[in-house]
Amino acid sequence: MKVLELKGVSKSYRLRRFWGRGAELTVLREIDLTLHRNEVLGLVGESGCGKSTLARLALALERPDRGEMRFLGEPFWELPGRRRKSLRPGLQAVFQDPAASLNPRHKIEALITEPLRLQGVPRTEARERAAEMCRLVGLPEEVLSCFPHQLSGGQRQRVALARALIPEPAVVVLDEPTSALDVSVQAQILNLLVDLQKRFGMSYLFISHDLPVVLYLSHRVAVMYLGEIVELGPREVFFSGPLHPYTEALLAAIPGEGRSVKPLRGDPPSLLRRPPGCVFHPRCPEAGALCHREKPPLREISPGHLVACHKR
């Protein structure tokens, strides 16, 4: 079953006073992405390619300029306001910086139970459920009476996770949830995420710039470049192939992989100067004349494996 669908979704922002004039920044271009029930879909790409923008659209925090967002089969933005409001608890998020996403003036109990209190759940029941969530995310119940600054970074991220999971969401969008944590804590949180996903059968959209982390956690992986999906497939294909030249470069950059792929040329391009044809052509070692002229469609090259490249 499809729990979340982005169909032909595009998103631009108007930048004022850029070189003295207004300019339009197209961040996402014609994104098609489906998240199934009980699935972890990984999204990987360089800094600035539009991952967090896509996260905000998937969470219905922003509306696409074009295209459609469907949640649990319903066209989210076409629904009456009350129906949209009733669906919102089903979409939850965990962001990179737990310190920034938790109000420092509130105690942990208030922070974890807030989604329940918004739904009108009585305080004693909400507290019992918060204590149960603490147990599930590996926090002692005593933290409920603490403030966020009294906890470590890893503990704060467990609080953010408890708060996201308490309304029993269908979808959790995890935007770089471990990037701000040190390596040993990172591994604990990743394992916890895997356990909780299996236990509750939720769907995750897991976003990271770190391909090994995405491959560890995800059932399917989408690779993004300059606001476009250039490859999408089950995690297994990322260990076999054939693959998009950008994905090959990402794989080659993993220490110890030892693949003989030419390194990426040049710097990451700017969204303000999106190259014509294939967006990757200025950095692609295989680029030919057609690549400069025509945008390659995202084609299915084997069941469930899609690649946007003229040469695959």
Ligand SMILES: Nc1ncnc2c1ncn2[C@@H]1O[C@H](COP(=O)(O)OP(=O)(O)OP(=O)(O)O)[C@@H](O)[C@H]1O
């Ligand atoms: N509200 C906005 N107004 C103008 N530009 C924006 C807005 N939101 C995002 N952008 C621009 O969109 C581009 C993509 O940003 P986004 O945060 O989605 O990238 P990202 O892939 O999440 O990067 P990172 O890995 O660094 O988190 C950036 O150039 C950013 O400046």
Ligand code: SF4
């Ligand atoms: S379409 Fe051409 S430029 Fe783009 S990735 Fe494929 S070979 Fe490289």
Ligand SMILES: [Mg+2]
């Ligand atoms: Mg981001």
